[in-house]
Amino acid sequence: MMQNASPAERRRLNAQMNAVNDREPRxxxxxxxxxxxxxxxxxxxxxxxxxxxxxxxxxxxxxxxxxxxxxxxxxxxxxxxxxxxxxxxxxxxxxxxxxDEPEAGPVQTPREFERVKLDATIALRRPGRQVYAVRLFDLAPSGCKVEFVERPKEGETLWVKFDSLEAIEATVRWVDGFYGGVQFTRPIYSAVFQMLVTRLTKS
CATH class of the missing domain: 2.40.10.220 (predicted glycosyltransferase like domains)
Structure with missing residues (x-):
């Protein structure tokens, strides 16, 4: 399932989110x-x-x-x-x-925000479960596509953690095997999104 993350990457991401509850400090x-x-x-x-x-x-x-x-x-x-x-x-x-912030709301078709294809590692946590390092395939201000370690149910709430930023609450919108799409409760501000893409591209 999660093959791209090295043991060191997993330890780093897990350490970042060990103390994360529903919301963590900046x-x-x-x-x-x-x-x-x-x-x-x-x-x-x-x-x-x-x-x-x-x-x-x-x-x-x-x-x-x-x-x-x-x-x-x-x-x-x-x-x-x-x-x-x-x-x-x-x-x-x-x-x-x-x-200038994108408005929260249900995912629309066509997509409200253009997605950027990436190959990076982020951290994911389900309620009451430990933190996992997962593979990120694409990212938009409104959500992302990931590879799950544990397969969640559609509609389930979880938390997504990008390096150096607070964890953001998200909802699982679709699941296909161990792959799925999640929608952020609060869309990411456009300028911060640009910074995230730059960092993830270089990682």
Whole structure:
């Protein structure tokens, strides 16, 4: 079944999700970027953690809650529209522009989002079961195709874990043998999706 993941990859992914419940805290990371304010001023920032809809940054400037800006992060194509949620002691929390987020909902035909074919390893967890490293075949902001270690039932809830991002809740939409498609409860923000594809392509 799962042949592409090496023992080291399995151990790494399993360790990442051993403590994952229905939802886990954001994973710590460090990415260099720039924040461009509406005034045109540019501030060099460091992204300390990243989730599917926002991030925490280190900033040398005091940013007021509600302030809108454009965020540029190395590895993500284009700038992200964001707003400051909170700011204190040189740190700030940003939320990516919710107006640009894909809407959640049932999978449509034709597919609402274009899928990117990949050959990568991610982590998967079913309720009450241990974490497994599984093979990823394609990915869209709304869901993905994977190879299961344990075959779930259609409609079952599970959690998908990408390296350096929090686990995301998903629903099994179809099963064919040990292959299946899952739909994310919260579609992935487009800019974060681009970053994920870049990382998975290089892995």
């Amino acid at each position: 994973r710590t990371t460090e990415l260099t970027g720039f924040a461009v304010l509406e005034s045109g001023a540019t501030i060099e920032i460091t992204v300390l953690d990243l989730s599917y809809d926002g991030c925490k940054i280190v900033t040398p400037a005091a940013l007021l809650p509600g302030l809108k800006l454009k965020l540029s992060i190395l590895g993500v194509h284009g700038a992200l529209d964001a707003a400051v949620r909170w700011s204190r002691n040189g740190f700030a929390g940003l939320r990516f522009n919710p107006d």
